[in-house]
Each structure stands twice: as C-alpha cells, then as structure tokens.
Amino acid sequence: MTxxxxxxxxxxxxxxxxxxxxxxxxxxRMAFLIALSQLQNRHDAEDVCQDAFxxxxxxxxxxxxxxxxSAWIAAVVRNAAHNRREFxxxxxxxxxxxxxxxxxxxRPDSDAERRELxxxxxxxxxxxxxAQREVVMLHDFEGWQHKEIxxxxxxxxxxxxxxxxxxxxxxxxxxxxLFTATADHD
Amino acid sequence: MTERRDSIGRVDLRALDAAPDMExxxxxxxxxxxxxxxxxxxxxxxxxxxxxxRAMLAMAAVLAALAVGIAREIPRGVGETAVSAVAGWxxxxxxxxxxxxxxxxxxxxx
Numbered sequence: 001m002t003x004x005x006x007x008x009x010x011x012x013x014x015x016x017x018x019x020x021x022x023x024x025x026x027x028x029r030m031a032f033l034i035a036l037s038q039l040q041n042r043h044d045a046e047d048v049c050q051d052a053f054x055x056x057x058x059x060x061x062x063x064x065x066x067x068x069x070s071a072w073i074a075a076v077v078r079n080a081a082h083n084r085r086e087f088x089x090x091x092x093x094x095x096x097x098x099x100x101x102x103x104x105x106x107r108p109d110s111d112a113e114r115r116e117l118x119x120x121x122x123x124x125x126x127x128x129x130x131a132q133r134e135v136v137m138l139h140d141f142e143g144w145q146h147k148e149i150x151x152x153x154x155x156x157x158x159x160x161x162x163x164x165x166x167x168x169x170x171x172x173x174x175x176x177x178l179f180t181a182t183a184d185h186d
Numbered sequence: 187m188t189e190r191r192d193s194i195g196r197v198d199l200r201a202l203d204a205a206p207d208m209e210x211x212x213x214x215x216x217x218x219x220x221x222x223x224x225x226x227x228x229x230x231x232x233x234x235x236x237x238x239x240r241a242m243l244a245m246a247a248v249l250a251a252l253a254v255g256i257a258r259e260i261p262r263g264v265g266e267t268a269v270s271a272v273a274g275w276x277x278x279x280x281x282x283x284x285x286x287x288x289x290x291x292x293x294x295x296x
Contacts, residue, residue: 017222024215032211033204042203046214053218058225117201125202141199171197 009066012057020060024053027070030152031077033142037133038081040122044088045081052080071154078130117178124174131155132167139164267293 003011003022011019031052035045056063056076063072125133134153138144139160144152146160153160271290275282282290 015226017219017226020222021215021219024218028211028215029206036202036204042210046210050214050217050221053215054221054225057218057222114201118203121199121202136197137199137204140196141202141204168195168197175197 004067005069006066009060009063009069012060017057020057023069023073024056027073027152028053029142030070030138031073033137034074034077034134035081035084037125037137038078038085038130039088040126044084048080048084049077052077055080068154070152074134074153078134082130120175120178124171127174128167128170129163132163132170135160135163136167136171140168 003019005023005026008019008023012023028049031049032045035048035052036042039045039048052073056073059076063069065072125136128136135149138149138152139146146157146164149155149160150157155163268290271282271286271293274280275286
C-alpha cells in the first residue's frame with residue numbers, strides 16, 4: 001500500500017531518511033519541471049532540485065500541512081530556482097560565463113532545427129509568469145490534469161485552468177509563425 | 187470532457203530538453219540522499235557529544251556537591267596554612283621547593 005504524504009512527513013520528522021527518499025521520488029519530476037520552467041536549463045534545474053530537496057530534509061519541521069507536502073516542496077523548489085536565476089543573471093551581467101549554460105550550448109546535437117525550436121520555446125516560456133510556466137509545463141509537457149496540478153501546487157483547479165489558458169495564448173503570440181491557424185479551444 | 191477540451195489547445199513542448207532521463211534523475215536523487223545521510227550522521231555525532239557533555243556536567247555537579255559536603259565536615263582552620271601558602275606562591279609566581287612544600291604540609295597537620 002502506498003503511504004500518504006502526511007505519513008511520510010511524520011516519519012521524516014522522526015529522522016527517517018528512507019521515508020524522505022520515497023517522498024522525493026514521488027515529487028521529483030514535479031520539482032524538476034518547476035525548476036526547469038524558471039531556469040530553462042536542465043543542468044541548472046537539476047542542481048536546484050538537489051539543493052532544494054536537501055533543504056526540504058533540513059527544514060521538514062516547517063512543513064505545517066503534511067497532507068499538502070507537495071505544495072510545500074513546490075514552494076521550496078520555486079524559491080531555490082528563483083534565487084539561482086537571480087544569481088545567474090548577476091553572473092551574466094558581470095560577463096562571467098556559467099558552466100552549466102555553456103555545457104548545454106556545447107552539447108553535441110546534430111538536429112539544428114530542433115535546437116532552434118528549443119531555443120524559441122525557451123525564449124517564449126521565458127516571457128510567461130512563473131506560475132503560468134509551471135502549469136503549462138506540467139499540463140502540456142507532462143500530461144497532468146488540472147486536478148492533479150492544483151493538488152500538487154496548492155492552487156485551485158480554476159486557477160490552474162486560467163494559468164494554462166493565459167500561457168497558451170502568450171505562447172501562441174510569441175510563436176505565431178510556428179502555429180498554422182490553430183484555434184484556441186480554451 | 188473538459189480535460190479533453192484542454193488537450194485540444196495543447197502546445198507542443200516536446201522540443202524542450204525536459205523529457206525524463208532516468209539516469210540523470212537517479213544521479214540527482216542519489217546525490218541528495220548522500221548529502222542527507224552525511225547530515226544525519228553529523229547530527230547523530232553532535233547529539234552523542236551533547237549527551238556526553240550533559241552526563242559530564244551532571245557528574246561534575248555531583249562531585250562539587252560531595253566536595254562541599256566534605257568541606258563542611260572539616261573543622262575550620264585546618265588546611266588554611268597550606269592554602270594561604272599556595273595562594274602566596276601563585277601570586278608571586280614562585281615555584282615552591284620540596285622543602286617549602288613539606289613545611290607547608292607540616293603546618294597544616296599541626
């Protein structure tokens with residue numbers, strides 16, 4: 001039987017590392033997509049996830065609603081990603097190349113077209129608000145339904161729908177040349 | 187029905203570098219667990235040291251209480267000569283000779 005988040009959090013608060021590993025595995029994908037939606041770089045998103053989960057372990061006592069642990073984890077990851085983003089912005093402004101970004105750019109990838117599309121998508125996603133990016137990634141990339149997104153991120157289903165609709169509209173505007181007269185059904 | 191409607195306007199994000207990568211995901215999770223175990227071990231050590239310190243403090247308190255009890259049993263004046271001699275040596279930075287030590291002890295015995 002699968003243990004609930006609340007049960008796992010209670011075990012973690014007793015110092016049970018195995019319970020933490022179960023909770024992390026359950027929510028890793030969500031955490032990764034939240035980080036990626038802010039940073040648009042896999043390497044940075046993975047680094048942020050690592051730091052954020054260690055922070056979750058250290059501050060598990062601050063998880064006041066164990067049944068909504070996923071929303072708490074999402075908030076910790078969001079904060080960590082935000083801080084990382086600010087840090088990277090400063091580094092870039094100072095003209096210091098960031099190792100992770102450089103590695104991503106130099107990754108051998110024969111499909112130039114795909115790479116260009118990825119760059120366009122990254123740029124378009126960058127124009128969205130953080131919450132919109134998270135919802136569109138979880139819904140349109142990961143295939144989650146609004147109910148699940150709402151539960152995991154700690155928002156209402158209505159808000160999830162709204163973020164998705166706004167995100168899609170903005171993406172279509174940014175990527176107008178890639179869309180061939182597709183009507184928005186939302 | 188509504189979910190199906192949502193999927194109609196779906197934006198194709200497959201070109202993003204976001205697909206699950208078991209190996210990389212596992213590596214990140216392993217790294218997290220490694221850091222957590224290290225932290226937990228450090229915390230355990232710290233807790234052990236704190237427990238040890240608490241035990242030592244308790245032991246020191248007991249010894250102090252015993253010393254106070256013993257001191258109250260000793261008649262006043264006994265040992266005062268030796269104590270004042272030692273205090274004088276400390277104040278003067280003087281290292282006593284064997285003779286001086288013996289003399290101080292004999293004074294105390296009297």
